[in-house]
Each structure stands twice: as structure tokens, then as C-alpha cells.
Amino acid sequence: MEKMNKPLTKNIRPDRAFATLADYESTGGYQGLRKAITGLQPKDVQQWVKDAGLRGRGGSGFNAGLKWSLVPMDANVPQTRYLIANADEMEPGTFKDRMLMEQDPHQLIEGMIIAAYAIQANTAYIFLRGEYHLARRRLAYALLEARSKGYLGEQVLNSAFSMEIVLHTSAGRYICGEETALLNALEGKRATPRAKPPFPLVTGLWGKPTIVNNVETLCNVPHILHYGVEWYQGLGRGVDKGTKLFGASGRVKYPGLWELPMGIPIREVIEKYAGGMRDGYKLRGFLPGGASTDFLLPEHLDVVLDYEAVAKAGSRLGTGTIIVLDDQTCPVQMVLNLEQFFAQESCGWCTPCRDGLPWTVTLLKDILAGKGRIEDLDTLAGLTRMLAPGNTFCALAPGAMEPLQSALKYFRDDFERYIVGSHAIMEPA
Amino acid sequence: MKKQVFEGLSPAEIKEINAETSHYEDKAAVSIEALKIVQKYRRWVSDDCLIAVAELLDISPTQLEAVATFYNLIYRQPVGKTVIHYCNSVTCWMLGSDQIQERLCRHLNVGLGEMSTDGEYTILPIVCLGACDHAPVAMVGDELRLDLTENAVNEIFGR
Ligand SMILES: Cc1cc2nc3c(=O)[nH]c(=O)nc-3n(C[C@H](O)[C@H](O)[C@H](O)COP(=O)(O)O)c2cc1C
Ligand code: SF4
Ligand code: FES
Numbered sequence: 001m002e003k004m005n006k007p008l009t010k011n012i013r014p015d016r017a018f019a020t021l022a023d024y025e026s027t028g029g030y031q032g033l034r035k036a037i038t039g040l041q042p043k044d045v046q047q048w049v050k051d052a053g054l055r056g057r058g059g060s061g062f063n064a065g066l067k068w069s070l071v072p073m074d075a076n077v078p079q080t081r082y083l084i085a086n087a088d089e090m091e092p093g094t095f096k097d098r099m100l101m102e103q104d105p106h107q108l109i110e111g112m113i114i115a116a117y118a119i120q121a122n123t124a125y126i127f128l129r130g131e132y133h134l135a136r137r138r139l140a141y142a143l144l145e146a147r148s149k150g151y152l153g154e155q156v157l158n159s160a161f162s163m164e165i166v167l168h169t170s171a172g173r174y175i176c177g178e179e180t181a182l183l184n185a186l187e188g189k190r191a192t193p194r195a196k197p198p199f200p201l202v203t204g205l206w207g208k209p210t211i212v213n214n215v216e217t218l219c220n221v222p223h224i225l226h227y228g229v230e231w232y233q234g235l236g237r238g239v240d241k242g243t244k245l246f247g248a249s250g251r252v253k254y255p256g257l258w259e260l261p262m263g264i265p266i267r268e269v270i271e272k273y274a275g276g277m278r279d280g281y282k283l284r285g286f287l288p289g290g291a292s293t294d295f296l297l298p299e300h301l302d303v304v305l306d307y308e309a310v311a312k313a314g315s316r317l318g319t320g321t322i323i324v325l326d327d328q329t330c331p332v333q334m335v336l337n338l339e340q341f342f343a344q345e346s347c348g349w350c351t352p353c354r355d356g357l358p359w360t361v362t363l364l365k366d367i368l369a370g371k372g373r374i375e376d377l378d379t380l381a382g383l384t385r386m387l388a389p390g391n392t393f394c395a396l397a398p399g400a401m402e403p404l405q406s407a408l409k410y411f412r413d414d415f416e417r418y419i420v421g422s423h424a425i426m427e428p429a
Numbered sequence: 430m431k432k433q434v435f436e437g438l439s440p441a442e443i444k445e446i447n448a449e450t451s452h453y454e455d456k457a458a459v460s461i462e463a464l465k466i467v468q469k470y471r472r473w474v475s476d477d478c479l480i481a482v483a484e485l486l487d488i489s490p491t492q493l494e495a496v497a498t499f500y501n502l503i504y505r506q507p508v509g510k511t512v513i514h515y516c517n518s519v520t521c522w523m524l525g526s527d528q529i530q531e532r533l534c535r536h537l538n539v540g541l542g543e544m545s546t547d548g549e550y551t552i553l554p555i556v557c558l559g560a561c562d563h564a565p566v567a568m569v570g571d572e573l574r575l576d577l578t579e580n581a582v583n584e585i586f587g588r
Contacts, residue, residue, distance in 0.1 A: 092518035092557040133571040171500035188460035249520040249561035
């Protein structure tokens with residue numbers, strides 16, 4: 001029972017080998033599915049997951065069961081529905097879904113079958129990032145195993161419910177992770193986002209109601225069904241429920257990924273699990289949940305990792321993987337690296353993002369080259385407003401502005417140093 | 430190099446592409462898979478191949494080109510037998526990906542995107558490979574190489 005407080009990683013072994021079907025079953029695997037399919041109505045499954053308080057782990061934090069309950073399911077609507085596991089993990093600094101898929105593929109598969117049952121979808125897709133070759137091989141193998149044991153295919157566990165899972169591998173483009181762009185990508189179109197509304201859960205893949213959930217979100221589902229709502233709620237330390245994969249990368253002593261209760265203080269992740277900073281380096285700040293979250297400072301170390309708590313501190317929980325900024329890395333250069341990523345990955349569909357991100361990059365490069373003027377900082381601040389939520393077609397551009405706006409706030413001196421410095425150089429000796 | 434005449438997609442390619450279509454509501458949906466199948470056999474997607482795939486899927490070459498050029502992993506120019514994708518996203522950058530790129534390019538005497546003279550390698554940047562706890566990293570062919578150091582050349586090309 002010792003491992004019961006780590007449901008997501010209980011099968012994950014240090015040697016990076018993967019849990020086969022037999023391994024997975026030996027620790028309670030597919031019991032949640034059995035319970036759902038033999039004893040619960042789809043609506044009950046939705047309710048369990050909603051009551052458990054499982055919030056989307058792909059960045060949005062939307063209650064998964066609540067999302068499922070909004071799918072039209074009456075007898076008089078079209079009966080084709082789809083479920084999609086969003087496995088496009090490409091946000092810089094994020095490395096959690098890869099581990100889940102490579103080392104315990106059945107956990108995702110079971111979560112998908114239960115989710116598909118809950119919305120009565122007979123086809124599900126895993127939208128896997130093209131670079132994740134090992135995950136592809138292991139998932140493909142696990143899908144065969146699951147089919148051969150009757151967990152997938154016609155009449156799952158001899159019930160009236162049939163379903164198939166198709167493994168789709170993408171070809172590398174960050175925007176495909178945005179759920180409506182993902183739908184276009186899956187239909188073989190250029191992956192630009194779609195207007196919302198209509199939301200995918202009403203009009204999604206090929207116009208059919210479609211639920212898109214993150215890999216980690218789906219991996220939580222089997223345990224909620226197997227061990228129950230109360231047990232799941234008991235896992236969180238703060239307001240939010242359950243456990244989550246939290247990680248740290250950068251110049252910490254032991255970069256890594258750990259399954260920890262929601263609501264754990266950031267300090268504990270960085271100091272206890274990641275072992276604090278490497279010798280000779282000091283903590284300057286961090287992005288708490290991937291490249292598209294606002295910087296926080298050492299003074300925020302006692303903020304707890306709950307969705308609202310991190311938002312109140314001025315950032316987002318995001319993907320839960322912390323990128324650490326040390327005192328010997330220039331925050332302006334770091335922001336340039338981030339903005340280059342976003343500018344490159346912009347799909348080019350809407351003007352503010354298509355033009356605004358390259359402009360941001362140019363300004364940052366000029367500043368770093370000593371060619372910046374103090375007004376450029378106002379221009380950059382103006383761009384963060386121009387690309388704010390609501391002004392662009394999707395959340396890529398606003399996400400890109402988060403590290404920039406917070407860097408301008410917290411590290412303004414570093415920006416000014418390049419500017420003042422350049423003036424000093426030009427002064428006659 | 431002698432110019433190869435395009436003789437159409439091979440039976441194996443056509444078979445694999447057609448097998449994929451059963452998983453989707455329409456044929457256009459297999460565009461990316463089809464391009465990747467072609468690439469598996471030919472390393473890159475030439476104009477001739479693109480047109481042949483478009484015909485097979487009943488879509489216009491322009492539509493397929495719009496898809497092909499959208500993705501980082503579809504090559505519309507010849508690449509080496511093994512493509513080395515080094516991660517240049519934030520954590521790897523912080524821990525030295527620029528130097529790694531320089532060392533690899535110098536070792537092969539190529540610029541980014543060029544093929545080494547023996548046709549073996551091409552070096553390209555790639556976004557975060559989801560292994561930031563082992564930064565800096567690269568993907569050599571299908572394989573991740575973690576925790577690269579200043580000996581990246583040895584670590585990647587063997588001793
Ligand atoms: C530019 C962009 C990229 C995204 N990439 C991913 C991704 O790789 N994986 C993911 O699960 N969600 C990603 N999302 C969020 C999805 O749009 C969607 O909210 C999520 O898959 C829903 O799953 P959840 O409710 O289980 O979190 C991205 C969003 C944006 C705007
Ligand atoms: S915000 Fe950027 S990525 Fe999103 S639709 Fe507009 S151009 Fe495309
Ligand atoms: S930043 Fe290089 S693997 Fe994530």
C-alpha cells in the first residue's frame with residue numbers, strides 16, 4: 001500500500017524499462033476499466049471524475065469530468081463521437097508525458113478506454129508527437145497486448161461497448177498541440193487553429209463531438225475508478241486534488257521529474273527533490289510550468305502548486321515542469337531564446353502573432369547587440385498588450401508574452417544594462 | 430551525382446499508405462503519414478513524390494504542399510542517411526546547445542541543413558525533445574542522446 005500515494009508512477013522503474021500488460025495488471029491495472037464497464041453507466045463515470053476534482057494537466061486546468069459531461073449524448077444527436085489523447089508535448093521545458101507513455105503505456109490506454117466509455121466514443125486517437133519514437137514503439141506494442149486480452153476491439157470485456165484506438169504520429173509543430181489545430185492536423189489539413197465556439201466537444205473531428213485530453217489527465221482516470229473519489233481527493237495537500245508530475249530543469253543539482261501531491265510548495269520541489277542549485281549558482285527566478293508561463297522569483301518559493309495559488313502569484317501552473325533561471329544566465333538572452341521558439345512555431349494565421357513575435361525577436365536581438373534604445377522597452381511592453389488574450393486567434397501568442405512581460409517587470413535592470421551600456425560605449429573616451 | 434528518374438511510388442509505399450486510410454473518415458487525413466512513409470524509403474520528399482502522393486489521396490498537390498511545408502520533420506530537400514536533431518530550446522540552450530551545434534558542424538564540416546560529403550549526416554535544430562532533465566540532448570536518427578557534454582562529437586559519432 002506504500003505506493004498508493006503515487007498512482008501515476010507506481011510502475012515506473014529506474015531502469016527505464018516499460019511495464020508490460022502482465023506488469024500493469026499485477027499492480028491493479030485494468031481494474032478501473034472493469035469496474036466502469038461492468039458496474040457504472042457512462043454518466044456515472046463522468047460524475048466520478050468530476051467529483052474527484054481531476055483538472056486538465058495540459059495547461060488549462062479544466063475539470064475533466066465536467067468537460068465530458070458537456071458532450072451531447074442524447075438519443076437524437078449523431079452517435080459518432082471521438083476521444084483524442086493529446087500527446088503532442090512540445091512546450092519547451094516540459095518532459096512529463098513522454099515518461100508516462102514510454103514507461104507505462106497501458107495506464108494511458110486504460111484511461112482512454114474509460115474516457116471513451118464515459119462519452120460513448122468508439123474511436124479514439126493518440127496524437128503523438130513525431131519525435132517520440134520510443135513512445136510510439138511501446139504504445140504500439142501495448143495496444144496489441146490490450147487488443148489480444150479483449151480490453152480493446154469488439155465488445156470490450158464482453159460488454160456492449162466496442163472501441164478502437166488509433167496511434168497517429170505527427171511531424172513536429174508546436175501549434176498542433178492546441179486542440180483545434182490538432183483537429184485540423186488529424187484531418188490532414190494545415191494545422192491552423194479553428195474559431196471557438198463551436199467548441200470541439202460539440203463540433204470537433206470531422207464535425208463530430210470530440211474530447212481532447214492531455215496524456216497525464218487521462219492517466220489519472222483508471223485510479224479514480226479503481227480506488228474511488230474519496231481516496232483521490234485525499235491525495236492533494238491543498239485545494240486541488242490528486243497528484244501530479246512536477247519537474248525541474250536547469251542548473252539544479254538533480255534535475256528530474258517526481259510525482260507529488262497537488263498543493264506542494266514550489267520550494268519543496270526545487271530544494272528537496274531537485275536538491276537546490278548546483279554549487280556556485282544562485283536561484284534568480286523560474287518559470288513554474290513551461291515556456292509559456294510568467295517568471296516567478298525566489299520570494300515566491302513558498303507558493304503552493306495549486307492552479308489558483310500560482311495564478312495569484314502572477315503566473316500559471318501550466319505543465320508543472322519548472323525551468324530554473326540561475327544567477328549566471330542572462331534573463332534577456334533566455335527570453336530571446338523563448339521568443340525565437342514562439343516566433344518560429346507561430347502558425348501565421350493571425351496578424352498580431354505573425355508580425356508581433358518576429359518583431360519581439362528583432363527588438364530583443366537589437367537590445368542584446370547594444371543597439372537598443374530605452375523606448376524599445378516600452379515597445380516590448382506594448383507588444384505584450386497587443387498580443388494579450390483576446391487579441392489573437394489562439395493562446396500561443398498570449399503564452400509567448402507571459403515570460404516577456406514578467407521579465408520586463410522583474411529583470412528590467414538587465415534589459416537596461418544593455419541599453420545604458422551601449423550608450424556608454426558610444427561616449428567619446 | 431547522377432540524377433534519378435522518378436518511376437512512381439513503389440508498391441510497398443502504396444500498400445502502406447492505403448493501409449493507413451482505413452483508420453480515418455477520409456483519405457486526406459493520411460497526408461502526414463503518407464509523407465512520412467515516403468520519407469522512410471527515400472529520406473526526403475521530392476516534388477515528384479509529392480505529386481504522386483497527392484494523386485493517390487485525391488487531393489491537390491498545393492494542398493499537400495501546404496501540409497508538407499508546415500512540419501519540421503518533413504524534409505523537402507535531400508538529407509543525410511542519419512539526421513541529427515539537436516535541441517535548441519530553453520534548458521538545452523542554457524546548458525550549452527550552441528557549443529554542441531558548433532562542435533558537431535565543425536566535425537562534419539557542414540552548416541545546418543547541409544549533407545555531409547559522404548551523404549551520412551545532416552544536422553538540424555529541433556525544439557524541446559521532452560528530456561530537459563537530461564539537457565543538453567539530441568536525437569540521432571530515432572534515438573535520444575542524453576546529457577551531452579563537451580565531448581558531444583565522441584558521444585554521438587562513437588569512439
Ligand atoms: C500553442 C498551444 C500548444 C498546446 N500544446 C499542448 C500539448 O502539447 N499537449 C496538451 O495536452 N495540451 C496542449 N495545449 C492545450 C490544449 O489546447 C488543450 O487545452 C488540452 O489538450 C486539453 O487537455 P486537458 O483538459 O486534459 O488539459 C496547447 C495549447 C496551445 C495554445
Ligand atoms: S496566435 Fe499565432 S499560433 Fe495562434 S492562430 Fe494566431 S498566428 Fe496562429
Ligand atoms: S529544452 Fe532541450 S529537451 Fe527540453
